[in-house]
Amino acid sequence: MSRLTVTVGGTLGDDLSAFVGAWRRAERGEAVADHVLAFESWEGLARVMTGERFRLLRHLHAHPEPSVSALARALGRQYRRVHADVTALEVAGLLDRSSGGVRATADRITAELRLAS
Template sequence: MNTVTLGVASREAITRSFAAAMRGEQQGEFISFATPELLLKTLTQLRWDILKKMTGAGAMSIRELARRVGRDVRRVHDDVLVLLNVGVLERAENGDIGFPYDAVHVDFTLQAEAA
């Protein structure tokens, strides 16, 4: 199963992971956000619905995706552009959009703020 982890990681953590990958250490598939707030702002409920429909479904047109999520093509197009810009979705050569994963794991920790 091809799983991606959506999570929160600091620049330092990403740099360490990149260095480990360059040494040949397997890192898995990650899409990282700088803060939990940015992850949640980006992955709105409507965009999460898009990911749910695209997980394991292969590349498709925006029109087909809009049909599957039951939304207006223009609004889906707007959400797809956001997801493309942050690297969550990919564009195929023929213009279709894809999410090349069979499963999604979301990982971040909420910690108490210092008083």
């Protein structure tokens, strides 16, 4: 199962610390499979992960689609809006279109909301 962690509200120092930790694990020969998507604020996350985009990801996890057109039909939504959602989620690393279809990149997304920096 592939996992993705979404963090909200961390600092540049937090990100640097996580990067250095992963680098050191890799130097020791340990497997490093951290997949982290960091957002500066709740608003930044909310611009990427809307309710419709979450529904789209859940659908793709259960039913990868051969194209954006097929995905729009399966969801009963306009192609133009689904295409915009797919593009935003692809840029964020939450879905993949490189293998001739459209699929979610993770089986599980864990969120970490930091209240203090």
